[in-house]
Amino acid sequence: MLNYQFDWSTVTSGKYFDWLASGVKVTLQLSALSIVLAFILGLLIAVMRMSNNKPVRWIAHAYLEFFRNTPLLVQIFFWYFGSYKILPTAVNDWLNSTNFEFAAAVIALTIYTSAFIAEDIRSGVLSIPKEQMEAARSAGFSYLRSMQYIILPQAVRLTVPPLVNQFLNLAKNSSLAMTIGVMELTYQARQVESYTFKGFEAFTAATVVYVAISLVITALVNIYNEKVLNIHKAA
């Protein structure tokens, strides 16, 4: 190990750079698609969780507890290996003809992340003064319309910073998708390592990309906080 020859050119140019670059692309696609779907699902679960209807509220609560408290890797394996057994053959055939690994990863990441987002949205909603709901109901809006036009637009604004944190978690969590063969960044780094034995360089490159994604997004959130929410960092 002492006379290990560093060779950064392996990962900064040529075929292996292309592999890593394609991994970055898949990681970003996986994360972006999942965060959008997770947001929509999270919104739905949050509204259900706050519903006046007891069974609806209970279903949302069970969903939250279940998906937040089981390991993400197990959930990924469940959708990839387990869902086969319960789906009709026709659906399976169709899934196999598409990129099923990618789809399973999106489903797992979406559902897992939606549970956290739902809780973030709920605490956003709880921080809106109850007088806003009263004003909306007094105008004649139903509960759901009040949520739609008055409460959620305010709550989601407050939820943006925690939402971005969920996105950062999601980008990192997406590396688990390599276990079912999704060719994202970590998968590609592993490939480069097994072809070139340049594991140090390959995983350093992957690490740098994950950190870069985090830094860029964190910087964007800070700008948002200052410009939109007028929150300034304590001196």
Add this chain to the structure above:
Amino acid sequence: MITFQGVHKWFKSLHVLNDINLHVTSGEVLVVCGPSGSGKSTLIRTINQLEPIDKGTLTVDGMDLLDKKTDINKLRAEVGFVFQQFNLYPHLSVLNNIILAPTKIRKTAKRDAEEQAMALLERVGLAEKRNAYPSQLSGGQQQRVAIARALAMKPRIMLFDEPTSALDPEMIGEVLAVMKDLAVSGMTMVVVTHEMGFAREVAHRVAFMDAGTVLEEATPDEFFSRPKHERAQQFLRQLLTPMHCECP
């Protein structure tokens, strides 16, 4: 227009409304006053069912509030409510605060709603603030926008719960002026307020509440010059002594 018959309400063991009997006819202005905690807010909030009642009958604009078939959202669209703390929607501009309910509930075309909103803003003297956000307005301006917002639904009844209690003294007049204008135009109004000048000038009747009951109901003249109950006399004396102002 509004009829309370033997209305009761409890918050747990607290008997907050005790046998309320009141009648407000079309075009009438009823002022409700009384010490803090006497149940004034609860009373006015039952009229658009922000607080449901437990016993008795309450009819508003011909709708029976205890009837399961009454569409409560429809009733609320006909009844404007103005809060002590204004409760404008902070994420919307003044104009959008006003047109939200007309466009979404009444399905008024956006352009028509905006035209009507501008007319209302003229009426409350805030046309130039149409693009401002609530946080950029003074309390008095916010309350006038809140009144315009309620009027945009063309309500048949307007309810005010201490609309000037949260305002700096110099802003009270501008809000009372808008309310007076509204009363003169023939709007049916129930107003919880301690502004006795407004009550004298504008109200057709005054109801005095104490401990969940309407102790006294009279014309402003009778009430202010010859209050019958000891509690009402005491209340009026305290109002005239600024040190003991009950206004929260």
